[in-house]
Amino acid sequence: MSVQTILVIALLTFGVAVELACCVGVLVMEDALDKLHYIGPAAIFGPLAIALAIVIREGLSQAGIKSLLTAGLLVTVNPVLTHATGRALYIRRRDHLEPEPQVTIFLLVGGGAPLVVATRDPLRQAILASFFGILLGILFFVLQAPDVALSEIVIGAVALPLMILLSLAKIRGGER
Amino acid sequence: MNAWLIAATVLLLGLIPCGVVMRRGRVVEALVGLQMAGVVQTLVLLLLAEGYHRPPFFDLALVLALLAFAGGLVFARMLERWV
Amino acid sequence: MAGSRPDPEVEERTRQHHLLFWLAWWASLFVGWLLLVDTFQWEELLVGVGAAAIAASVAVAVHRRGYIRFWPRAGWVRYVPYLAWTVVVDTGLLAVALWRRVLLRELVRGSTIRVPFYHGGDNGRDGARRALVNFSVSLTPNTFVLDIDPEGDTLLVHQLVSRPPDRLLERQRQLAAQHGVTLRDDKREDT
Numbered sequence: 001m002s003v004q005t006i007l008v009i010a011l012l013t014f015g016v017a018v019e020l021a022c023c024v025g026v027l028v029m030e031d032a033l034d035k036l037h038y039i040g041p042a043a044i045f046g047p048l049a050i051a052l053a054i055v056i057r058e059g060l061s062q063a064g065i066k067s068l069l070t071a072g073l074l075v076t077v078n079p080v081l082t083h084a085t086g087r088a089l090y091i092r093r094r095d096h097l098e099p100e101p102q103v104t105i106f107l108l109v110g111g112g113a114p115l116v117v118a119t120r121d122p123l124r125q126a127i128l129a130s131f132f133g134i135l136l137g138i139l140f141f142v143l144q145a146p147d148v149a150l151s152e153i154v155i156g157a158v159a160l161p162l163m164i165l166l167s168l169a170k171i172r173g174g175e176r
Numbered sequence: 177m178n179a180w181l182i183a184a185t186v187l188l189l190g191l192i193p194c195g196v197v198m199r200r201g202r203v204v205e206a207l208v209g210l211q212m213a214g215v216v217q218t219l220v221l222l223l224l225a226e227g228y229h230r231p232p233f234f235d236l237a238l239v240l241a242l243l244a245f246a247g248g249l250v251f252a253r254m255l256e257r258w259v
Numbered sequence: 260m261a262g263s264r265p266d267p268e269v270e271e272r273t274r275q276h277h278l279l280f281w282l283a284w285w286a287s288l289f290v291g292w293l294l295l296v297d298t299f300q301w302e303e304l305l306v307g308v309g310a311a312a313i314a315a316s317v318a319v320a321v322h323r324r325g326y327i328r329f330w331p332r333a334g335w336v337r338y339v340p341y342l343a344w345t346v347v348v349d350t351g352l353l354a355v356a357l358w359r360r361v362l363l364r365e366l367v368r369g370s371t372i373r374v375p376f377y378h379g380g381d382n383g384r385d386g387a388r389r390a391l392v393n394f395s396v397s398l399t400p401n402t403f404v405l406d407i408d409p410e411g412d413t414l415l416v417h418q419l420v421s422r423p424p425d426r427l428l429e430r431q432r433q434l435a436a437q438h439g440v441t442l443r444d445d446k447r448e449d450t
Contacts, residue, residue: 021354021357024357024361025353025357028357028360028361029360029367030366030368031368031369033369033405033417034367034368034369034419036403036417037353037369037400037401037403037417037419038353038357038400040346040349040350040353040398040399040400040401040403041350041353041400044346044350044398044400045350061297062297065294065297066295069294069295075398078398079393079394079395079397079398079403080394080397082397082403083393083397083403083404083405086397086403086404086405086417087404087405087406090405090406090415090417091406
């Protein structure tokens with residue numbers, strides 16, 4: 001085993017160990033702001049160790065240079081992202097913001113509709129239509145209309161798919 | 177199986193705690209998990225690029241580092257007051 | 260800006276300044292391009308020249324409008340070794356905290372401190388100082404900036420392990436004091 005190999009293995013072990021330890025840190029710390037701290041070492045020591053290992057093995061070739069660039073990018077970009085995330089958390093806490101399901105569900109419905117329309121295969125479309133129907137049901141529920149939501153769920157989850165599937169069976173049964 | 181691929185495989189295990197945080201934590205905690213996952217995934221790509229001796233993968237890692245940053249900023253900004 | 264007719268000498272100097280700015284951007288971007296494509300085929304070089312030119316022009320356009328004012332002092336480079344050392348020390352602190360949390364089952368909680376901070380104006384020097392202080396505090400793993408409060412002239416910093424403000428933050432407090440900004444005290448709050 002050459003010195004190079006030993007060095008590479010040592011660096012890789014160190015880099016991976018730091019990353020895993022930081023993942024554990026993000027998991028076990030209670031407060032979100034405390035979790036955020038552990039991304040710091042993960043974005044600095046992990047990338048530098050791994051990039052260094054690659055440079056030792058590959059020299060300053062394409063691979064080496066790009067690895068260094070990637071590591072440099074992670075080191076430089078992470079403080080900005082950490083600050084932005086920390087600020088978001090701080091503002092949400094200060095203003096007592098709770099997650100707004102309305103915006104999310106509207107976005108999902110808005111995105112789901114073209115998805116259903118764009119599907120060509122009738123069987124797959126039936127499945128997507130069912131899923132979309134349930135999404136609509138959730139939307140109505142979030143907008144404080146549980147009765148409408150109930151009707152939509154019954155139609156979306158059972159009635160409509162059943163109709164489509166029976167029709168498809170008739171058509172395809174006739175073909176066979 | 178070389179050292180790089182082994183390292184990549186072991187590193188992938190780190191995505192499990194991140195996934196747990198994203199699944200079970202509150203929305204803001206999930207964002208932290210996402211950020212951590214992005215760093216881990218970039219490094220996994222670097223290790224795979226070296227392990228498989230595929231130069232194009234290095235570009236992937238670079239692009240992921242950049243885009244994870246942009247995406248994270250979008251999430252953080254939106255979470256400040258709109259979502 | 261006062262004055263009805265632009266002074267031709269000033270105009271000429273501004274034009275030269277913008278040209279140098281463009282060239283600096285173009286050169287750096289082209290070097291970056293070369294690093295990424297790693298070849299000297301003329302097609303790639305041509306694309307690189309063009310792409311760098313477009314990006315440099317955008318940079319100059321933004322610069323002319325004055326959207327981003329960033330003009331750091333050369334002397335601030337002296338903080339770099341200090342920051343590198345602090346990153347290492349902070350990682351050690353975080354490791355100890357993780358140890359205590361996982362193996363000793365202790366409760367570990369961070370806290371927020373308010374540091375007096377002179378916000379300054381909308382110019383290149385103060386803008387660069389705000390950006391670089393923010394970056395440096397957030398780079399070191401034990402601290403990151405939560406908010407820079409322009410009216411209250413404070414810097415809100417979150418720490419995992421409680422430590423007295425370090426050299427960088429102390430310097431900012433000194434600067435703030437020079438400009439007449441004081442806080443009752445270094446208020447430490449628990450999040």
